[in-house]
Amino acid sequence: MKTKQAMILAAGFGTRMKDYTKNQPKPLLKIAQYPLLVYTLFLLYQFKVDSVVINLHYQKEKIKDFLKNFPFFPIYFSEEEEILGTAGGIAYAIYQNLLSSYFLVINPDTIFFPSFNPFEDIPLLEKFFIDHLLYIQKKDIKHKNERGFTILKDMKEYCQLNFTLPQEPNEYFYTGLSIFHESFFDYYKSDVTSFKKELSELLKRPLGKFYQGIRIDCGTKEDYEELIATYSSPLEIIPERMHKDWFTFIKDWGI
Numbered sequence: 001m002k003t004k005q006a007m008i009l010a011a012g013f014g015t016r017m018k019d020y021t022k023n024q025p026k027p028l029l030k031i032a033q034y035p036l037l038v039y040t041l042f043l044l045y046q047f048k049v050d051s052v053v054i055n056l057h058y059q060k061e062k063i064k065d066f067l068k069n070f071p072f073f074p075i076y077f078s079e080e081e082e083i084l085g086t087a088g089g090i091a092y093a094i095y096q097n098l099l100s101s102y103f104l105v106i107n108p109d110t111i112f113f114p115s116f117n118p119f120e121d122i123p124l125l126e127k128f129f130i131d132h133l134l135y136i137q138k139k140d141i142k143h144k145n146e147r148g149f150t151i152l153k154d155m156k157e158y159c160q161l162n163f164t165l166p167q168e169p170n171e172y173f174y175t176g177l178s179i180f181h182e183s184f185f186d187y188y189k190s191d192v193t194s195f196k197k198e199l200s201e202l203l204k205r206p207l208g209k210f211y212q213g214i215r216i217d218c219g220t221k222e223d224y225e226e227l228i229a230t231y232s233s234p235l236e237i238i239p240e241r242m243h244k245d246w247f248t249f250i251k252d253w254g255i
Helices: 017-023 037-047 060-066 086-096 116-126 183-190 221-229 241-253
Strands: 005-009 049-055 077-080 103-108 111-115 134-139 149-155 160-165 172-181 208-210 213-217
Touching: 017 077, 017 221, 037 103, 037 111, 037 213, 037 241, 049 060, 049 086, 060 077, 086 116, 086 183, 086 213, 103 116, 116 134, 116 172, 149 172, 172 183, 172 208
Parallel strands: 005 049, 005 103, 049 077, 134 208
Antiparallel strands: 103 172, 111 213, 134 172, 149 160, 160 208
16 A cells, blocks of 8 residues: 655745634634634545645644644655745755655645545556646636636546646636655756746646535635624534544644
């Protein structure tokens, strides 16, 4: 059985949250009594991951302190002296030997409960030597201005994507959940002192898969305020089939 690894991207300043992130990092903002980061770790607990890497920069000690007694799997911290961007942060974690082969990447400002297990897509990627897979959704009003994708080739469950320029029309957006192989980030090896990059600089014709399941976006101050007004209990967010596991998770962690 291959090792299941995941990386949580948590180094950012959370500037779109305005005053909410003035004194705490965005992953620790609470929705329905629990920080966003707790829902992400619970999902990874459901996936039975072997280890997790979290990149840190802004108010990093608060995240480290919050996780000091986390009991379920090892968490390794990749501390960035400066923000390296999404690709740069992942590449730097690989450089430190914290990630290898295929791994899941997840943004903690979104609550995910997919109806599938993304680790089950890895054998297909291995078979065809594909080094990344992005989970996408059709754009709605909230995401209409984000840079996105058009579909070049629809293969039913999967699709070949074209990453468009901001001014070009597009229909789909990246959900914040993806799988990558370490080789995708080999760019830094030509200059080991240069990590800083965004994924948009590296993606050319990405492979996509349509996301199915619960996805709750907390990207902006307005999103956050809407969510805290909507949800009072985590059981309103978490699928019913996971409720028993949630109680065990919270009890055994002691939070």
